[in-house]
Amino acid sequence: MNNLLEISRRSLLAYQSAMNTAGQNVANAGTPGYARRRLILSADGVSSRGWKMRAPHGAMAAGGVSVQTYERVRDGLLTAAAWEAETALGTAGEQQRILGALEGVFPPGDGSLHDLLNDFWDGWSDLANDPTGDGARHALRSRAQGLAATLGRMDADVANLQTETTKALTSGVEEVNGLLKEVAALNEQIARARHSGSPDLAAEDRRDQAVEALAGFGPVRVHDGEDGYRLTLDGMTLVQGADAFGLELDDSGPTPRVLFAETGIEYAPEGSDGGKLGAWRTALDETLPQTRSALDELAQSLVTEVNALHRTGYGLDGAGGRDFFDPAGTTAASLRLSADILADPAAIAATGDPAAMGSNSLALDLAGLRDQKLLNGGTATLEDFAVGLVSGIGADLKRTTTEAAGHAAVRDHLTAMAQGVSGVSIEEEMTNLIQYQQGFAAAARVLDTAQQMMDTLLTL
Numbered sequence: 001m002n003n004l005l006e007i008s009r010r011s012l013l014a015y016q017s018a019m020n021t022a023g024q025n026v027a028n029a030g031t032p033g034y035a036r037r038r039l040i041l042s043a044d045g046v047s048s049r050g051w052k053m054r055a056p057h058g059a060m061a062a063g064g065v066s067v068q069t070y071e072r073v074r075d076g077l078l079t080a081a082a083w084e085a086e087t088a089l090g091t092a093g094e095q096q097r098i099l100g101a102l103e104g105v106f107p108p109g110d111g112s113l114h115d116l117l118n119d120f121w122d123g124w125s126d127l128a129n130d131p132t133g134d135g136a137r138h139a140l141r142s143r144a145q146g147l148a149a150t151l152g153r154m155d156a157d158v159a160n161l162q163t164e165t166t167k168a169l170t171s172g173v174e175e176v177n178g179l180l181k182e183v184a185a186l187n188e189q190i191a192r193a194r195h196s197g198s199p200d201l202a203a204e205d206r207r208d209q210a211v212e213a214l215a216g217f218g219p220v221r222v223h224d225g226e227d228g229y230r231l232t233l234d235g236m237t238l239v240q241g242a243d244a245f246g247l248e249l250d251d252s253g254p255t256p257r258v259l260f261a262e263t264g265i266e267y268a269p270e271g272s273d274g275g276k277l278g279a280w281r282t283a284l285d286e287t288l289p290q291t292r293s294a295l296d297e298l299a300q301s302l303v304t305e306v307n308a309l310h311r312t313g314y315g316l317d318g319a320g321g322r323d324f325f326d327p328a329g330t331t332a333a334s335l336r337l338s339a340d341i342l343a344d345p346a347a348i349a350a351t352g353d354p355a356a357m358g359s360n361s362l363a364l365d366l367a368g369l370r371d372q373k374l375l376n377g378g379t380a381t382l383e384d385f386a387v388g389l390v391s392g393i394g395a396d397l398k399r400t401t402t403e404a405a406g407h408a409a410v411r412d413h414l415t416a417m418a419q420g421v422s423g424v425s426i427e428e429e430m431t432n433l434i435q436y437q438q439g440f441a442a443a444a445r446v447l448d449t450a451q452q453m454m455d456t457l458l459t460l
Contacts, residue, residue, distance in 0.1 A: 001450060001453055001454060001457070004446065004449075004450040004453075005447065005450045005451075005454075006063075006064060007063070007064035007065075007446070008064075008443055008444075008446045008447035008450055009064075009447070010044070010063075010064035010065055010066060011064060011065055011439070011440075011443035011446070012440060012443050012444065012447065014041055014065045014066060014067055015436050015437075015439045015440035015443060016440065017039060017067050017070075018039050018041070018432070018436040018439075019433060019436045019437065019440065021037050021038070021039045021070070022429045022432050022433045022436060023433075024037055025037055025424045025429050026424065026426060026429050026430075026433075028424065029424040029426055029429075032209070033205050033206070033208065033209040033212075034205055034424070035072040035073060035074045035201075035204075035205055035208070035422035036072070036073050036422055036423065036424045037070065037071070037072060037073070037201060038070075038071055038072075038073045039067060039069075039070055040067070040068040040069045040070075040071070041065050041066070041067060041068060042065070042066060042067075042068035043063075043064075043065055044063030044064050044065060044066050045063050070199065070201070071199075071201075072201050072204055072205070072422070073421060073422050074208075074418070074421060074422040075417075075418055075421040075422070076224075078414060078417050078418040078421065079208070079418050080222065081414050082212075082411060082414040082415045082418050083211065083212060083215040083220070083222070084215070084219070085407060085410045085411035085414050086212060086215040086216050086411055087215050087216065087218065087219045087220070087273055087274075087275045088273060088403075088407040088410075088411075089216070089404065089407040089408055089410075089411050090215070090216035090217060090218075090275040090276045090279070091273065091274050091275055091276070091278055091279050092279075092400050092403040092404035092407050093276075093279075093404045093407075093408075094276045094279035094280065095279045095282070095283070095396075095400040095403075095404075096397065096400040096401050096403075096404045098161070098165060098279065098280075098283045098287065098288075099287070099393060099396050099397040099400055100397060101161055102158065102161060102287070102288070102291065102393055102397075103390075103393050103394060103397050105154050105157040105158055105161070106154065106389075106390045106393065108390075111150070112390070113150065113151075113154070113386040113389075113390065114383055114386045114387050114390070116143070116146060116147045116150050117147065117382055117383050117386055118370075118383060119143045119146075119147075120140075120143050120144060120147050121367055121369070121370035121383075122143075123136070123139055123140035123143045123144070124140065124363050124364075124366045124367035125363075125367045126139060126140070127140055127348070127350050127360070127363045127367075128350070128360040128363035128364045128367055129360070131350040131351060131357070131358055131359060131360040131363055132316065132350075132357055132358055134345065134346070137316075137345035137346065137348045138345050140345070140348060141337065141341060141342075141345045141348065144324070144325075144337055144341075145337060148325075148335040148336050148337065151295060151298070151299055151332040151335050152332060152333055152334075152335060154295060154332065155292055155295050155296075155331070155332035155333045156333065158288055158291050158292050158295070159292065159333075161288060162283075162284060162288045162289075165280055165283050165284055165288065166251075166256055166284060168280055169249065169256060169258070169277070169280040169281070169284065170249055170256070172217055172276055172277060172280065173247050173248070173249050173258060173277075175213075175217070176214060176217050176218075176246070176247055176277070177244075177246035177247060179210045179213055179214045180214070180231070180238050180239055180244040180245075180246050181244045181246070182206075182207075182210045183207055183210050183211065183214070183229060183231060183239050183244070184239050184241070184242050184243055184244035185242070186203050186204075186206060186207040186210070186228075187207070187227065187228030187229055187239070187241055187242055188228070188241070188242035189203050190203050190204055190207065190228055191227060191228055191241075191242075207228075207229060211229065211231070214231070215275070216275060216276055217275045217276045217277050218233050218234075218267070218269065218274060218275035218276075218277050218278065219233065219234070219269070219273045219274070219275060220232070220233055220238070221233070227240070227241035227242075228241055228242075233260075233267065234267060234269065236260045236263070236265065236267075238260075245260070245261055245262075246261045247259065247260060247261060247267065248260075248261045248262075255284045255285050255289070256284065257281075258277055258281065267281075268281070269281075287396075291389070291393070292332070294385075294389050295331075295332035295389075296330075296331045296332050297375065297385075298332070298375070298382060298385055298386060298389075299329075299330060299331055299332045299334075299335045300330040300331070301374050301375055301382060302325070302335070302382060303325040303326075303327065303329065303330050303335065304330070305369055305372070305374060306324050306325060306366060306369065307323045307324055307325055307327055309362065309365055309366050309369070310322065310323060310324040310348075310349050310362075310366065311323060312349075312352055312362065313349025313350065313351060313352050313362035314349050314351055314352070314353070314354045314357075315346050315347040315348060315349050315350075316346040316347075316357060317344075317346055317347065318354050318357075319347070320349065320354065322338065322340045322341075322347055322349070323338040323340070324337065324338060324341055324348070324349075325337060325338060326338045326339070349362050349363075350362055350363040351363075352365075369382075370382075370383065376388075
């Protein structure tokens with residue numbers, strides 16, 4: 001009879017715990033990062049409780065039921081795959097954002113670099129049609145100033161994009177270090193809770209969320225051990241138990257480098273699996289510097305070729321040997337007209353013969369530079385080079401946009417599959433709750449019956 005009372009008591013406690021579990025799941029059905037809880041019940045034997053009891057001949061002595069384990073339901077393989085997809089999406093998504101901003105530096109149509117170069121060469125053609133006119137010279141000077149100002153603005157915009165990307169990298173490193181410390185602290189909290197016999201499943205949820213956030217910054221690998229998650233990046237350990245080893249930024253060189261703290265080893269991922277950190281590094285080391293270098297190459301060729309011809313000609317005042325562009329400004333940022341041209345457009349040379357002011361020979365030669373293949377090893381004109389620069393950025397943007405969309409689809413698919421395992425189904429929990437409620441009611445009936453038996457015995 002005592003055995004029956006004990007079985008009933010344990011049954012009530014077990015079903016109460018099961019209903020609490022279902023209630024917890026229902027309450028957090030919409031909580032981001034929540035993995036549903038599952039209660040595992042097991043039958044107890046008398047010996048497992050150390051009881052000294054012998055059942056009557058032919059009867060069975062039992063210990064009832066108890067909670068074997070209380071766990072989170074998740075698929076580790078799907079979760080890890082979703083984290084890897086998050087890394088690829090972080091890389092492509094950040095590249096797409098940077099290239100989108102870079103493409104905005106080079107507007108299409110009117111005001112485009114190609115359009116301004118075309119207007120500049122047309123200005124020399126117009127001067128060739130009216131070699132002694134002031135209007136053509138004023139128009140040419142204005143077009144040249146517009147071209148120089150546009151190249152300078154483009155260079156400044158790319159430089160500003162470099163600055164903003166550096167800020168993003170700095171902020172990203174700080175965020176990564178904060179997440180690493182959070183994972184290490186949660187490792188310690190989870191281990192302590194497990195040792196006490198009451199697992200902290202909410203802390204395990206938060207730890208997985210922190211790892212998911214880290215995965216967007218780089219290809220973090222997770223190894224679950226006795227002391228919690230061990231996180232590695234490019235083979236370097238970042239978290240071991242309660243210890244976190246972060247990243248640091250070295251800005252002593254021309255471009256900042258991401259280093260593993262106190263090691264001097266650089267985080268230098270290759271390909272499309274570098275995460276946001278890799279995308280920022282590629283932009284600062286390659287994409288943005290190469291764009292500014294291309295603008296400088298265009299400006300230098302423009303200054304060198306135009307000045308070389310212009311010095312051989314004569315202005316309306318009969319003076320020669322003057323530069324059209326300032327020879328000291330051979331970069332996109334420093335490109336400007338020479339002081340002589342700024343002071344008086346009559347200094348613009350249209351003829352190569354001081355005795356024939358009406359000649360347009362030099363203006364025609366300068367207009368002919370439009371068709372000279374001066375760049376890319378003698379395979380591209382200045383206009384071709386400008387078109388190639390802008391179209392190359394557009395092609396890269398299209399590629400990264402496609403990649404980002406593909407990685408997003410993969411990530412969403414894997415996340416949905418993982419959520420199908422760990423997510424909460426209200427219908428399923430309601431069914432379980434009804435089942436647990438009926439079990440609780442049945443256990444209460446057993447307890448009531450045992451109580452009546454005991455009352456009957458006591459009245460004898």
